[in-house]
Amino acid sequence: MIRKIFPHYVLFLLLLCACGNSTPASLPVDQILENCLERMQAVSSFHFRIERSGTPAFIDVNHTLAFRRAEGDFQSPDRTHATVRVIGPGIVAEVEIISVAENQWETNLLSGEWQALPPNWGFNPASLFDQEIGIQSILESDLRELQLRGYEELDELPGQLFYALEGKLEGEGLYRLSYGMIGPETMDLSLYVAPDTFELYRLNIIHHRPEAEEDTLWQIDFWDFDRPLNIVPPNMSEDSNS
Numbered sequence: 348m349i350r351k352i353f354p355h356y357v358l359f360l361l362l363l364c365a366c367g368n369s370t371p372a373s374l375p376v377d378q379i380l381e382n383c384l385e386r387m388q389a390v391s392s393f394h395f396r397i398e399r400s401g402t403p404a405f406i407d408v409n410h411t412l413a414f415r416r417a418e419g420d421f422q423s424p425d426r427t428h429a430t431v432r433v434i435g436p437g438i439v440a441e442v443e444i445i446s447v448a449e450n451q452w453e454t455n456l457l458s459g460e461w462q463a464l465p466p467n468w469g470f471n472p473a474s475l476f477d478q479e480i481g482i483q484s485i486l487e488s489d490l491r492e493l494q495l496r497g498y499e500e501l502d503e504l505p506g507q508l509f510y511a512l513e514g515k516l517e518g519e520g521l522y523r524l525s526y527g528m529i530g531p532e533t534m535d536l537s538l539y540v541a542p543d544t545f546e547l548y549r550l551n552i553i554h555h556r557p558e559a560e561e562d563t564l565w566q567i568d569f570w571d572f573d574r575p576l577n578i579v580p581p582n583m584s585e586d587s588n589s
Contacts, residue, residue, distance in 0.1 A: 371508055371542030376495045379510050380486070382545040383538070387483045390546070392422045394571040395429075397472070402559040403434070404528040406470050411435050414528060417472055419444075420571075426578040427473035445581055446473040452581050461581040470526045475567075480524065482550065482567075489517040490536065501539060501549060503568075509539040509548060516552065529554060529565060546572055 374382075396418040403413035412433045419429025427446045432439065443454045443461075451464045451471055475481050493514035500508060518530025532555060539549040547569055554563040 369508070371498055371510055374510075376493050376512060379495070379512065379540055379545070380490070380493060380538075383540045383547050384483055384487055386545045387547060388478060390423065391573050392420065392571075392576045393569045394418075394420050394574070395472075395476075396566075396568045397475075398566045398568075399563060400566075401561050401563040402554075402556060404563055406433065406526070406528065414470070415439075417444075419472065420574075420576055420578065421473065421476045422576040422578045424478060425473055426576075427471075427476070428578045429472045431472070444472065445578065446471050447578065447580055450580065452583070461583045463583075470528060474524055485516070485520045485524070486538075489520050491515045491517065491533075496537070499539065504548075508542065510542055512538040512540065518554075521552075529563075532556065544572075 396416065398416050399414050406412050406414050412435045415432040415434050417429045417431045419427060421427050425446070425448045427444070429444050430441055431444055432441045440456050442456060445452045445461075449466060451468060452461050453464055454460065455462055476483075478484075491514060493512055496511040496513045498508040499511040500506065514536055516534045516536040518532050518534050520530075521534075522530030529552065534555065535553040537549075537551045538547060540547055549569070550565075550567040552565040552567075554565065556563065
């Protein structure tokens with residue numbers, strides 16, 4: 348009895364795996380990008396993580412604090428709450444950042460209290476996702492030689508295939524947007540786009556600095572799309588305002 352059932356069981360498993368890992372529909376690469384940009388325009392919120400590896404990228408003009416990672420939430424059109432990890436001489440520290448429109452606050456490295464930052468102080472994670480000047484606009488205007496590399500999985504989402512796109516990204520716009528951390532040279536870029544929703548799940552940027560011994564890899568991940576969020580300014584004490 349077992350011998351008779353076993354082949355049918357194996358066939359069932361094969362069909363189940365095939366259905367769960369079906370190849371995405373074949374579309375022109377320009378259509379995939381256009382659909383992805385339209386989804387980025389429509390999304391109301393998402394969770395994100397920005398990781399930097401390789402050659403340090405500094406967030407201050409004195410090159411004392413290097414950006415390591417940022418993780419948080421973005422609420423359309425202009426609100427972000429993130430934790431940013433920085434590396435300095437003998438320290439690894441994390442600060443919280445909240446931005447609402449053009450206003451930005453961060454926690455003090457030493458006291459942990461919230462403090463307001465001056466306008467245009469520096470790197471603001473919200474600017475990367477701004478619908479007018481952020482990543483969406485940069486992908487629309489500065490992306491060159493885009494092609495479909497294939498259909499690939501992400502380690503974090505086994506069994507799910509994505510459109511894997513690759514191309515060249517002109518770095519001037521991203522250089523201004525990131526306050527000099529990324530660019531201005533032309534960089535290699537790859538995108539991982541979900542075939543059913545056209546949501547962008549991962550953006551990789553490889554920055555080849557001519558003077559650096561190694562490349563800088565920027566990996567930006569997105570998930571939890573359209574989750575209800577309410578990002579508000581911090582509740583600052585009277586002491587932190589003095």
